[in-house]
Amino acid sequence: MAEVAGVVKETPSANARRRTWPPELNIFIGLVVIAAIFEILGWTLQGQSFLANPARLQIMILQVAIVGIIAVGVTQVIITGGIDLSSGSVVSASAMIAMSFAQTSTYARAVYPTLTDLPVIVPILVGLACGLVAGLINGLLIAYTKIPAFIATLGMMVSARGVADWYTKGKPVSFPTDAYAAIGAGFRPVLIFLVIAIIFQLILRYTLYGKRTYAIGSNENAARVSGINVERHLVLVYAIAGLLAAVAAIVVSSRNLTAQAGMGFGYELDAIAMAVIGGTSLAGGRGSITGTVLGALIFGVITSGFTFLRVDAFYQEIIKGIIIVGAVVQDVYRQRLRGRI
Amino acid sequence: MGDDRGIVLRTEGLTKHYGGVRALEAADFELREGEHVAIVGDNGAGKSTFVRQITGVEQPTAGKIFFEGREVAFKNPIEARNVGIETVFQNLALADDLDIPSNLFLGREKVYFNLGPFSVLNERLMLARAKDALNTTGVKIPDLRAKMRNMSGGQRQCVAISRAASFASKLIIMDEPTAALGVQETAQVENIIRRLKARGIPLILVSHNLRQVLDLVDRIWVFRRGRIVGALDRDKTTGNDVVAMITGVTAGGEAAFV
Numbered sequence: 001m002a003e004v005a006g007v008v009k010e011t012p013s014a015n016a017r018r019r020t021w022p023p024e025l026n027i028f029i030g031l032v033v034i035a036a037i038f039e040i041l042g043w044t045l046q047g048q049s050f051l052a053n054p055a056r057l058q059i060m061i062l063q064v065a066i067v068g069i070i071a072v073g074v075t076q077v078i079i080t081g082g083i084d085l086s087s088g089s090v091v092s093a094s095a096m097i098a099m100s101f102a103q104t105s106t107y108a109r110a111v112y113p114t115l116t117d118l119p120v121i122v123p124i125l126v127g128l129a130c131g132l133v134a135g136l137i138n139g140l141l142i143a144y145t146k147i148p149a150f151i152a153t154l155g156m157m158v159s160a161r162g163v164a165d166w167y168t169k170g171k172p173v174s175f176p177t178d179a180y181a182a183i184g185a186g187f188r189p190v191l192i193f194l195v196i197a198i199i200f201q202l203i204l205r206y207t208l209y210g211k212r213t214y215a216i217g218s219n220e221n222a223a224r225v226s227g228i229n230v231e232r233h234l235v236l237v238y239a240i241a242g243l244l245a246a247v248a249a250i251v252v253s254s255r256n257l258t259a260q261a262g263m264g265f266g267y268e269l270d271a272i273a274m275a276v277i278g279g280t281s282l283a284g285g286r287g288s289i290t291g292t293v294l295g296a297l298i299f300g301v302i303t304s305g306f307t308f309l310r311v312d313a314f315y316q317e318i319i320k321g322i323i324i325v326g327a328v329v330q331d332v333y334r335q336r337l338r339g340r341i
Numbered sequence: 342m343g344d345d346r347g348i349v350l351r352t353e354g355l356t357k358h359y360g361g362v363r364a365l366e367a368a369d370f371e372l373r374e375g376e377h378v379a380i381v382g383d384n385g386a387g388k389s390t391f392v393r394q395i396t397g398v399e400q401p402t403a404g405k406i407f408f409e410g411r412e413v414a415f416k417n418p419i420e421a422r423n424v425g426i427e428t429v430f431q432n433l434a435l436a437d438d439l440d441i442p443s444n445l446f447l448g449r450e451k452v453y454f455n456l457g458p459f460s461v462l463n464e465r466l467m468l469a470r471a472k473d474a475l476n477t478t479g480v481k482i483p484d485l486r487a488k489m490r491n492m493s494g495g496q497r498q499c500v501a502i503s504r505a506a507s508f509a510s511k512l513i514i515m516d517e518p519t520a521a522l523g524v525q526e527t528a529q530v531e532n533i534i535r536r537l538k539a540r541g542i543p544l545i546l547v548s549h550n551l552r553q554v555l556d557l558v559d560r561i562w563v564f565r566r567g568r569i570v571g572a573l574d575r576d577k578t579t580g581n582d583v584v585a586m587i588t589g590v591t592a593g594g595e596a597a598f599v
Contacts, residue, residue, distance in 0.1 A: 207458070207462060208450055211439070226448030226449075227449065
């Protein structure tokens with residue numbers, strides 16, 4: 001009896017505390033702390049500032065922007081309680097196919113010699129369609145055959161890479177038109193990333209789509225008996241994730257002026273890492289795009305910081321792996337803690 | 342078919358087999374307008390199975406269900422809900438990561454204008470309606486925008502019941518609503534049930550708690566091993582009669598058969 005009263009009394013203050021302290025703030029503090037550590041290490045080990053170097057920051061932000069676009073889609077997938085391992089391969093397949101419709105006539109060995117110098121909208125739409133189809137297949141498989149998202153998207157990861165290899169029999173696709181090359185030029189990838197992030201943060205927060213996404217990840221059964229068409233919604237979420245992978249594909253192929261079957265390798269894991277570091281729970285139901293943007297920045301600071309400190313690339317991968325596992329461990333721990341309340 | 346006037350829900354020979362298991366056998370049940378009834382019985386007596394058939398969670402192997410005089414065959418809980426039957430399930434159908442208004446309006450959100458899945462939610466309206474819903478059921482929760490996860494079992498149950506009570510126009514079904522609650526919280530849920538009675542909304546209450554059952558309902562339907570073995574009038578029965586009927590050890594219980 002006393003216990004019950006205690007719980008009732010305690011809850012409001014606990015709620016109030018949680019509301020004034022959004023989870024994103026913790027991640028932001030994490031970002032500041034990590035950046036500060038690298039700054040200190042920079043002065044002590046390298047004798048120079050880590051942050052006061054515009055060129056380095058610019059490279060870092062450009063690096064995270066492209067995977068960040070993917071992470072926006074992956075975050076939504078993870079909030080529904082799913083996972084998407086196919087994004088990296090979808091990037092390569094979409095980039096190859098989009099690029100083949102973006103080549104200039106000045107290049108003699110175009111993939112489609114009769115289809116050169118097309119308006120830039122054609123490769124864009126073709127690329128987006130590739131990502132959309134891949135995402136739809138993922139979503140339909142997961143929603144209607146009930147196979148785990150892990151398996152369905154693992155299959156897509158292998159198959160899409162196969163498509164990219166088969167498409168030109170392993171040859172890279174290069175020499176895009178100037179208009180296509182302009183898409184990812186300069187600082188535009190960052191702009192595209194931020195616009196996409198803001199749009200989806202608003203959609204997740206203020207629309208039916210967002211409410212359903214969180215509801216399904218939080219309690220799929222509750223969502224279903226409440227009348228939400230869970231299957232249809234999952235297809236939509238995976239389709240959007242595929243579409244955003246295609247956006248990243250267009251941006252990165254435009255920026256590199258070439259597309260090849262091996263590109264995008266490991267993007268899916270980097271994107272998942274950004275989401276998880278940004279506070280998205282692999283158990284579903286929790287996370288935000290704001291968190292993922294901060295997660296992407298943490299990811300970028302760490303990668304760029306290690307390079308700055310001349311840490312061997314092999315060690316970088318090992319440490320990155322540890323950080324991802326650490327983020328998941330603290331999420332699981334936090335959930336157990338809440339379960340006890 | 343008989344005269345269904347004054348009868349909200351009636352079942353005829355309702356049967357559910359799971360493979361070889363006869364979970365429910367030829368159940369004839371009825372619920373009158375404004376009536377509160379309880380379904381009691383031992384574990385595995387078929388109570389929850391019965392509820393799953395009449396709420397569309399499962400489809401019966403045989404038998405008929407009549408709701409307001411018309412035969413119905415719900416393919417899913419949403420169809421049942423659309424005709425005005427709300428159910429509070431034993432495992433609460435709440436989304437832990439959402440707040441109270443979101444849970445109350447889950448699946449029937451209010452939006453400003455329709456843009457399909459991208460319709461913008463009218464959160465202000467839902468918050469106001471949620472306040473009203475909790476007021477009419479007498480539930481006091483300090484912070485409506487807090488996530489369900491941070492609430493006590495009683496608060497969660499009250500929210501689940503408020504959701505049912507604020508949308509149910511014709512019938513509410515509660516499966517063990519106080520099974521996991523403390524004394525104070527149980528009293529709160531019982532108060533909500535009394536308010537429903539005052540509002541004339543019929544209720545089917547599945548419960549193990551005989552004190553509660555005798556306190557709250559008009560009639561008690563007793564299930565034993567998949568069969569309905571009797572319906573007892575609350576005013577003409579004692580706890581011992583009910584126990585005798587549940588266990589099948591006759592102690593004058595047979596006389597109370599309807």
